[in-house]
Amino acid sequence: MEHPVLQSRTRFMIWWLAWLFLASGQTLLLYFAYGTFLTLSIPDTLLSLLIFSVLILSLWYPFNYFNREKTNPVSLIFNLVAGGAVSIGLFVLLTKSIMLLLLPDKVLYNDYWTATLPYRAGTAIFIYLIAILAYYLFISLTNLSEKKAREAKLESLVRETELKMLRSQINPHFLFNSLNSISSLTVTNPEKAREMVVKLSEFMRYALSKKDEQPVPLKNELENLKLYFDIEKIRFGEKLSAEENIEASALDIKIPVMILQPLFENAIKHGVYESTEIVTIKTDVKLSDGYLVISISNNYDPVPSSRKGTGTGLINVERRLQLFYGNRASINTLKEDGVFKVILYIPAEI
Numbered sequence: 425m426e427h428p429v430l431q432s433r434t435r436f437m438i439w440w441l442a443w444l445f446l447a448s449g450q451t452l453l454l455y456f457a458y459g460t461f462l463t464l465s466i467p468d469t470l471l472s473l474l475i476f477s478v479l480i481l482s483l484w485y486p487f488n489y490f491n492r493e494k495t496n497p498v499s500l501i502f503n504l505v506a507g508g509a510v511s512i513g514l515f516v517l518l519t520k521s522i523m524l525l526l527l528p529d530k531v532l533y534n535d536y537w538t539a540t541l542p543y544r545a546g547t548a549i550f551i552y553l554i555a556i557l558a559y560y561l562f563i564s565l566t567n568l569s570e571k572k573a574r575e576a577k578l579e580s581l582v583r584e585t586e587l588k589m590l591r592s593q594i595n596p597h598f599l600f601n602s603l604n605s606i607s608s609l610t611v612t613n614p615e616k617a618r619e620m621v622v623k624l625s626e627f628m629r630y631a632l633s634k635k636d637e638q639p640v641p642l643k644n645e646l647e648n649l650k651l652y653f654d655i656e657k658i659r660f661g662e663k664l665s666a667e668e669n670i671e672a673s674a675l676d677i678k679i680p681v682m683i684l685q686p687l688f689e690n691a692i693k694h695g696v697y698e699s700t701e702i703v704t705i706k707t708d709v710k711l712s713d714g715y716l717v718i719s720i721s722n723n724y725d726p727v728p729s730s731r732k733g734t735g736t737g738l739i740n741v742e743r744r745l746q747l748f749y750g751n752r753a754s755i756n757t758l759k760e761d762g763v764f765k766v767i768l769y770i771p772a773e774i
Contacts, residue, residue, distance in 0.1 A: 427484050428562045440477075447473045450547070454540060464536060467526070472519040476548060479511045480555045487559050504556060512548045516541075599628075605659045620658045627651040631682060639678035639748075642709065642716070646670070649688060653705075656692055663703065664696050670709040677716045677772050680748050686737035687720050687766050694764070695722040714772050721765035738766070745770070 429439045447469050454465045486507060520537055527533050602624050609617035630648045646668075653666050688705065695703040701723070708719040738757065745753040749771055758765045 427481070428559070429481060429484075439481075443473050443477045446551075454543075464527075464533065468519070468523055468533075468536070471522060472515070472544070475518050475522075476511075476515045476551065479515055480551065483507060483511060483555065484559060487556065488563070508549070508552045508556075511552060512545065515548055516544065519544075599624075601659070602655055609658075616658055620655060623651050623654050623658075627655065638681070640681045641675065642677050642679055643675040645679060645681070645684055646675075646707075648682075649684060652685070652688060656696070660692075660696055663699075664692070665702055665704040667704060667706045668708075670707065671711060674709045674711050674716055677711070677770075679716065679770055680744055683741060683744060683768075684718070684720070686740050687768075690737045690766075691720060691722040691764070695724045699723070699725040701725070711772060716768075716770040716772050718768040718770065719765060720767075721763050723763050726762050741768075 429435050450473070451465050451469045454469065486503075523533055523537075524530050602620065606617050606620050606624070609620060627648060630644075630651070653664075657664055691703075691705045695705070703722055703724070705720065705722045708717075708721075710717050738755065742755050745755060745768070752771045754769045756767045756769075758767070
């Protein structure tokens with residue numbers, strides 16, 4: 425783990441400013457408390473704190489090493505006490521030795537040193553404890569941040585996997601039925617069979633090319649759905665009709681890819697398949713109060729059918745909306761006067 429002080433220039437500057445502030449306070453305190461000359465207390469304080477600051481900086485590396493290993497509490501405490509004793513011992517020894525080399529009046533400094541030694545030792549112990557607590561705090565915050573990052577990454581992977589699984593549930597019957605229709609048309613109407621193959625290939629190219637879960641503009645989805653309708657139109661002929669009422673301002677709003685597909689499949693499955701009348705699928709899209717409101721409706725035969733839906737399509741769409749938007753998006757269904765309607769409320773901004 426990189427040194428917390430050396431990670432950035434700002435932290436490094438703050439570190440030395442803190443020591444400079446401490447040196448100023450200590451200089452004044454020693455001057456007024458012990459009556460020494462500033463010419464003696466200033467160099468002594470600056471040198472002593474410079475030495476101790478370097479020692480505290482270097483303590484990070486053994487401290488970080490001891491905390492990485494699975495050390496028992498007794499050994500850890502011993503290491504911290506030993507580290508403190510060595511650091512304070514070096515601090516005292518180096519400060520006195522260098523000052524005696526630099527100052528001409530060694531007797532005066534020895535007297536000054538003896539008088540201030542208890543204060544020096546107490547200050548060194550206090551600063552050492554503060555530094556150790558600060559290092560512990562940094563390691564704890566770093567570990568917490570890394571843990572949250574790992575959890576967020578894992579959650580993202582789980583979410584992406586679930587989204588891909590939900591997308592893979594697009595009704596395969598559509599593909600099988602389309603291939604069966606193409607097989608029949610090759611005999612009765614080769615031109616329509618060729619047209620259906622082209623449209624089916626374009627539709628599948630779009631579906632398979634969107635491997636990730638990045639949202640796409642609504643206009644892209646509508647263009648692909650038009651291919652879907654064209655294919656189904658070849659199969660059902662005049663029995664299937666489509667109407668659209670879409671605000672131009674909504675076309676660039678991004679939505680989850682293929683999110684509308686299951687809804688139109690449901691409309692055809694429960695409307696066109698089970699009705700003897702013309703079934704009209706209406707699509708209304710508008711922007712309202714920061715939401716993209718998409719309404720898909722179709723008429724249906726009110727006579728109960730023996731084929732009951734499993735609700736997988738609606739559950740699929742609802743779950744994907746929840747994964748994308750949380751509680752900000754919703755889906756509602758309504759049956760009224762032989763018309764089934766699905767309304768999606770999607771935030772205009774993701």
